[in-house]
Amino acid sequence: MNDPIIQLTGLNKHYGPIKAVDALDLTIQRGEIFGLLGPNGAGKTTTILMMLGLTDPTSGTAIVCGYNATSSPMRVKRKVGYMPDSVGFYDNMTALENLIYIGRLNGLPENELKNRCAEVLEIVGLTADRHKKTVAFSRGMKQRLGLADVLIKDPEVIILDEPTLGIDPTGVRDFLELIKHLSRQRGLTVLLSSHHLHHVQQVCDCVGIFVKGKLIAQGNIGSLSSQLFDADGHVTSIKLEQPIPEPWTLEAELRALDAINKISICGNELELTSDRDMTAVLVRFLVEKGYDVTGVHQKNYGLDDIYQQYFESNNTRKYTL
Incomplete structure (x- = not known):
């Protein structure tokens, strides 16, 4: 995939x-879910x-859907749907x-409007709740209506800023599944901004770790894990x-295998660390x-491990995969 739709x-x-x-340098491919x-x-x-x-950069460029966001903001807005962290509606309206x-x-023709809304x-x-006033909506329902609001103009990109805040676990799961479905079925590009690691890991193809205004890591979880953990990248418990x-004898034999870096033997359990996946080799051996x-x-290794490794090591090198 090499079709950037967002290029900063x-x-x-x-x-x-x-x-x-x-x-900030950042490229997001068309159809990607980026966290x-x-x-x-x-x-x-x-x-x-x-x-x-909506705000001008001090310097640099943001190209979105082929347009410069600073010089052509209205063209970008026609192509992009944005849902902020706090979605507001008119409470006295359904x-x-x-x-x-x-x-x-958004300029939708009147003869198409009701069908598009439906x-x-x-x-x-939310079809069953379409005639309910939004004052009675839960946070999760309002987030779903916010997504409908974003989709009404049939955008190429949707940007979701902390979309799962305040939603119960079931609502979060359903909302993220909906996002994944929309991206896969409709080719939508999704930028999801969040500080909830688990939510991002569930749905995103790639992630960028952002700290103090700097993008310190970018890539998919597997490639980030490989770069960060190096020799500790694969841990197999048997x-x-x-x-x-005679654990000392077995340990000596295991150390003779290529790529094994650490060995721990306790009773009938072994834990081996290697710089590549050695699981099948170890079991056969x-x-x-x-x-x-x-x-x-x-x-x-998941996002939590990756995230903690960056901060614990105080590593501000930039990784781009």
Whole structure:
């Protein structure tokens, strides 16, 4: 995939001496779900506002859907749907009435308006609640209506700023599944900004870790894990039926294998660390030595491990995959 729909180059935003966004280079491919991950105050929302042409960068360029967001903000807005972290509606109006109003603001023809509203309400699962006033909506329902609001103009890109805040776990799961479905079925590009690591990991193809205005890492979880953990990238735990009679002998034999870096043996359990996946080799080796293997587990590093590694090592190198 090499079809960038968002391209940020040397993007800076300064408020006096404060660098809210610092020399940001970022490319997002068409049809990708990209997670912009970082703590509150990292500069995620400021970046989004520059992408939408709602605030001008101090320097650098933001090209979105082929248009410069600073010089052609209205063209970008026609192509991009944006849902902020706090979605507002007219409480005295129903979900359908709110959508019709938004559709008119977006210039949808009157003869298409009601059908389009009905379509997006069906997509987000609010057809049964279309005549309910939004004052009675839960946070999760308002987020779904916010997504319908974003989809009403049939955008190429949707930007979601902290979309899962305040939603219960079931609502979060359903909302993220809906986002994934929309991206896969309709080819939508999604930029999801969040500080919830688990939510980002569930749905995103690629992530960017954003700290103090800087993008310090970018890539998919597997490639980030490989670069960060290097020799500790693969940890395999193996359980045997019986305790190992001579663990020092087995350890010496295992160390002779290529790529093994660390070995821990306790009773009938082994934990081995290697710089590539050695699980199949290790199991075969133990079986050939006459050991009965009863369990195998390979550790997979997730976003939480990656995120913590960046901060614990105080590593501000930029990784781009």
